[in-house]
Every structure is written in C-alpha cells, then in structure tokens.
Amino acid sequence: MKYSTGIETKRKIIDATFQLMADKGFDALSIDDIMTSIGRTKGSFYVHFKSKEELLYEVMRTRLDRGHGQMAEEILEELSKDSCNVRSILEKVVAEIYANSGEDRLTWAFAYYHLLIHSRKNEFVREWLETNADQWSTFLNMIVKRGQELGQIRTDVDTQTITNICMGIVVGYDILFMLRPQIDFSEVNHIHDWMFINDDKSSEKE
Amino acid sequence: MKYSTGIETKRKIIDATFQLMADKGFDALSIDDIMTSIGRTKGSFYVHFKSKEELLYEVMRTRLDRGHGQMAEEILEELSKDSCNVRSILEKVVAEIYANSGEDRLTWAFAYYHLLIHSRKNEFVREWLETNADQWSTFLNMIVKRGQELGQIRTDVDTQTITNICMGIVVGYDILFMLRPQIDFSEVNHIHDWMFINDDKSSEKE
Amino acid sequence: MKYSTGIETKRKIIDATFQLMADKGFDALSIDDIMTSIGRTKGSFYVHFKSKEELLYEVMRTRLDRGHGQMAEEILEELSKDSCNVRSILEKVVAEIYANSGEDRLTWAFAYYHLLIHSRKNEFVREWLETNADQWSTFLNMIVKRGQELGQIRTDVDTQTITNICMGIVVGYDILFMLRPQIDFSEVNHIHDWMFINDDKSSEKE
Amino acid sequence: MKYSTGIETKRKIIDATFQLMADKGFDALSIDDIMTSIGRTKGSFYVHFKSKEELLYEVMRTRLDRGHGQMAEEILEELSKDSCNVRSILEKVVAEIYANSGEDRLTWAFAYYHLLIHSRKNEFVREWLETNADQWSTFLNMIVKRGQELGQIRTDVDTQTITNICMGIVVGYDILFMLRPQIDFSEVNHIHDWMFINDDKSSEKE
DNA sequence: AATGAATGAGGCTTCATTCAT
C-alpha cells in the first residue's frame, strides 16, 4: 500500500500530529516523528503541506476548534422557545464539552493549551485563539442573557460577569483535568445553584 | 564588571529565564538567549548550572512555586480562631493570588502553564506540579472544611467538591487572563454567594 | 489539453529551461519550476528526458550553440570571391551576433556564461564549450586569413593574434552587456580601423 | 591545535571558499565542503559567520574586489605629470591585471564570473558588481581622457567608447582565459596601436 | 568566573528520481 491518496495521508498526518502534540507540544514534535508514526518518510510530508506551520493551522482548524457547531445551533433553537429550561440547557452544554472524557479529551486539552501557550510567539495562533474564545463567550453570553430574560437566572449580577464565571470554571476544570484525569466534570454544574433562581429544583444535579 | 560574584550571576540567569520563558517557553529558549540578555556569554552558563534542565528546576523552585508560604501561615493561624470570618479570609486569599496583576502576573501565568504543558514529557516536572497543586488543594480544603465546621459554608455539597470548584475557578481565571489581560479578577468572589450560607448575605464584595 | 504530443511538450520544456536558467542558473532551477511554468507536473518530466542532465545537453544543443550555421555558410561563399570586402563581411558578422539585442539576447548571454562557469565541474559541458569556441575561432581565423591574403588586413600581427582580439572583444561586450544592457554593440567595429589597412579608410560603420 | 583564534579560522574559511567556489560555484558549495577542507566541522562555521550569504559578501570584499587600490593611486599620480607616457601606463595596468596568471588568476576569474552570473538573483551582489565595474570604468576613462588631453590618444573616437573597448577586451580575455588557460594576455596591448597616435613607436610591443 | 571556539546531533526544507495509476 505504498501509494495512498493524498487526502488519506493528509488526514493521517493531521491525526497523528494531534495525538503527538498533546505529549510533546508542537514545537518539540519533529516532522520525522509524525511521518514515521504513520509509516511514511519525512520527505513526503511536503507533498501534503507547504510547511510545518501550515500543518499546525490545519490541526487547529480541524481538530482543536472549540466550535461544537452542531450543538450550538440546536441550542439556539431551543433557547428561542418560550418554554425552554435554561438550566437544563446549560447542563447539556457542559455534558457535551466533557463528553468523551477519556484519552481523547486529555489529548485535546493538552494540545489546546499547548497552543494557548504557544500563542505568545505567533500572532496568527493568538488571533485564532481569541476568536475561538470570543465565540464561546458570545455563545455563553447569549444563553445567560436569555436565562435572565426568562427570569430563570439572577439579574443582580451582570450578564458578562456571570458568563465569565461560567467560562472560567469550564476552562479551570480543563486544567485540573490535566493534572488529575480522574476529576468529575459534572461537579461544575453545582454553580448553577448560584446562577439560577431557586424556585424549587435545587436538589437534583450530579 | 566582567567578574561578578557567582551567586549574583546565577540569580540573574534565573530571573532572565523566568522572564523569557513566558514569551517563548522553556524549550524554545536557548542558553544563548538567556546569557546574552544578561550580558554574559554562552560558555559561562555552565559555571552555574550543570545543564539546562537544572536551570528549569531552579526556576521552578524559586520563581514558580505557588506556595505563598508567608500568607499560608498567617491564614492558618487566623482560621484557628473561633471568631474567624471564613468568607473574608477567602477574599484575602484571592486578593493575594491576583496581587500584582500587571506584567509580572502575566509572565508568571505563561511560565507556569508552559510548565504544565511541558509536564507531559517530564516526569520530574509532572510530579512537582502535582505536589504544588496538592498543596494548594490541601490548603483550600482546610479553609473550606473550617468554614463548614463553623457553619459558615454550606454542608450539603461535600468539602472536596467545593474545594475543586474554588481551585477550578481560580485556575480558569488565570487562563482567561492570558487571553484577555484586562479581566477583572475580583469577579471570582461572586461564587462565595454560592458557598457561604446566607445569614445576612454579606453584600460587600468588589 | 492534458495530452499534448510528446514533441510539443519536449520543446516547451527546453524553451522554458532556456528562459529560466538565464535568471537562476541551471543548478538552481528545479524540475518543478520548469514543469510548473509550462503547466505540467513534475512527474511527467521523465517521460521526455532521462535526467536533468540530459535536459541541459538538449538546451545546449538547441538553444545555446553559437554556430550561426546559416550565416557561416553564406559568408564562406562570399569570402571565396576575389572581389570580396572583408571589412564589410566582418561588420555583417558582428551585426548578426548582436542581432536581437533585446531581452532574448540577454537571456542567451546569461545562460551561455552560466554554462561556461558551470563547465568547471562537468567535463562534457567543458568539451562542448571548447568545441564551440574552437569553431568560432576557426571561423574567424578563416576570415582574418583571407583578409590578409587579399591585402586588406595587416600582416605584421599574426593571424591567430588578430583572431583572438576579435573574439576577445566580442566576448567582452557580451559580458559588459550583462552589466549594462544599454551598451552599444556597434562600437566594436571601431577596432577594424586597427586590423584593416588604411587604403581609403572606409568610414562607414554604424 | 583544536582551538585556534577566531580571526585565523575566519580567514581560512574565506580562503577555502574562494578556492572552492571557482570550481563549483558558490551555490553548489556546501558549508560542509568548506569546513571539511580546513579540518573543522560544519557546526563551527556559525561561530564565524551568521549565514552562508554573509560569507559570500566577505569573500567578495576581501578576495574578489577588482580595486587594485595600490596601483590605482600610483597611476593617478603618474598621470598628473606633464611628461607622462600614457601608453606605457596602460601597459603597466594590463600587466598588473594579468599578473600572476597562474592557478590563482584562473581561480579569481571563475569565482568572479560565477558571481556575475549569480548576480541575476541577488540584488546586493548585482549592485556590488556594478559598483566594481563602474570604478574600473571611471579609472580607465580617466587614463584615456588624459591621453587625449596630452595628444597621445586619438580624439576622433569619443572617450567613453575607447574606454568601453579597453574594458571589453580586458574582460574578454578573462573569459578566453577560462577556456584556454594558455592564452597570452600581452596580446591585448596590440589595440594600443589603434588608440594611440602613431608618432613612431608603432612596431615594438610583444 | 568568564570567554569563545569547536562539536555533533537533530530539525526544517528542497529536490531529483521512481512508480502505481
């Protein structure tokens, strides 16, 4: 199987890079490492990518994007309904983020935060991360604001602050997870007690 | 000033490394970069350190430790008092962590999380970070537990979970800070509303 | 136009190479450069040439030869006539050499002298160039000798020396031309004053 | 003798490069070739030069400059005298140019014309060559003009044209020399017959 | 303590060439 299609090899390279960069970081990763890991030789890397940097961007685009595009749309639709339960929506979001909390999630986290760190010396990466973070922030902000409109979320703290705290805690658990992979992500739902106005349903999470 | 004292130069190397690694990360930093930045030449590095790795450990020990040893002791003493106000203690801790939220804090954050990422390929670093995190966790746990004993902190959520959430949010804000250095750290005090039992709802945050 | 005829493509490759090697030299030229410039892909190069070296020889043979075969024959015939005017013949030769002194001439010059330089490390090229130079030398020598026979060219300097000076000046102007493409080639005709015996001093150059 | 002085090694690198680039040209020359030839290893090249390009410029400056600064000054002084013999001055110039017509001269020629060819893709080199050529042209022009002032050189052909022909023939012989190293450089003095006005001495050179 | 020359390994990239399609 010496000659495969370009698309196939390109995908393999991206996948291998994603896996490997979680361990060593992108810089410490050599093209030789990557190509050897997929049973090809160094030289053929350049058939598929113009440079190592281009590979990074491709990995970012296809493997590290925090978009969850699919979910986002469903939720926006759900939110528009009058009867929507914002608290359970937020719990669904958390569940989706931490879905697949196995090896792959850890890989994603290391790779992603590698990139965050890397961003200090690469303008492009920095901008991409900011955009990515902004999208998340906007998305969460929308949910929170809707919750406030519907009288489900407290209004004595302003929307953006609540959003920040939500993002902060999600991101914080990403990091704690890197240190202790056994951590239980569902814990983060506890802060909903704080955000949401206590009608009655304060007991049922986790 | 060709011959400075050994200790002096060693300290300069450590400081310069701390500053520089925030930008480029430790790996991407060359010994030449470091030595040039302090006006010395590459060769003399090895008078002070056995290897580049040793330097890293020294930087960790002297600049990255999250110990806040001084503060920790004061607080433990405070906690032992019957009349202590756990909420204000916790606010003091947050203030201390984010004290000096200027350039230096950013430097610390990049350097520290660089290290976290780096940890995947270095057992020693990994253990150091875990120890560091455990100390923090233990410290916070102690505060929370005391708060519960004194009836100031809710007890329907178990001590470790509350501790995790506290740590998570602190760490999360570190990360958000790297993306948007303008963020307002005092926001994190809002979650105290959730942890602390509403006697009179001390309304005084921020 | 995916399948052009073989000959057609081969010619395109040769032409493109001739153009491109004037800029970058043959070595610095990659097969990819060449093939891309004619809208084909690298792989198909080897349908037409066994190797890059073979291409060089083909370019030499078809584009760099200094033969001016056509002209040479006409001139030899002219020379055999008793009434021939050697001075005007020589002027015609110069005109032919420098005909088309535009972009293409510059291309030729760069490519040709690239080759001369290249010759130090390639025996075949070296021999080809020597042969080429010898043919020219022989050709000029024939003209000069005939001029001497007819009493038109001075005889106090030996035939070969006069020939050398003629060649030298032609070649020299090639080089000057590369440095300053505005140079006026017809200037070289002035040295005819020196070679030719002053009967009436045909004053008519340029 | 493992550790030599920087100056010494740097000079050796430059000399070796000058020698080797005559054979293979600068591009085809690898840093490994150069360093091996002086008994050092590749890595240490960068102790002395920032890049391969910097080496080229250094070689140009120290080994390829056509300045002949020393001679130039002497000649300018000589020219200022009323009694000066411009013809013999020009012969001295030719002698100086072609002095040492052995291996080293050939080396110089190949290296220099390599550079000329190379110039098409390097602006800096191109400018350096142009400057170099201009200096020569100016220098020769000065001699010719002085010869005309003194009534020794013909005035029916304009100064610049005579200068061009002189330069052309010198350069031309450089090239012929590369093809046939046995060529007799003193032949070029014959064209002085053409430039200089025949008082009497028209027979005696070579 | 400091210098700076030297080393050798390793990384990115280019490129002539081969080969299955």
Added chain:
DNA sequence: TATGAATGAAGCCTCATTCAT
C-alpha cells in the same frame, strides 16, 4: 502521456555541551 505520492540524500541552520585559555 500525464499525474501525484513517495523516497532518500543533501543542505542550511540551531543548539546544548565541552574545553583550552
């Protein structure tokens, strides 16, 4: 005929480390 994936050698450059001074 043409394509494009793959190869492997080679080149430039960086860098941690050693060592004589």
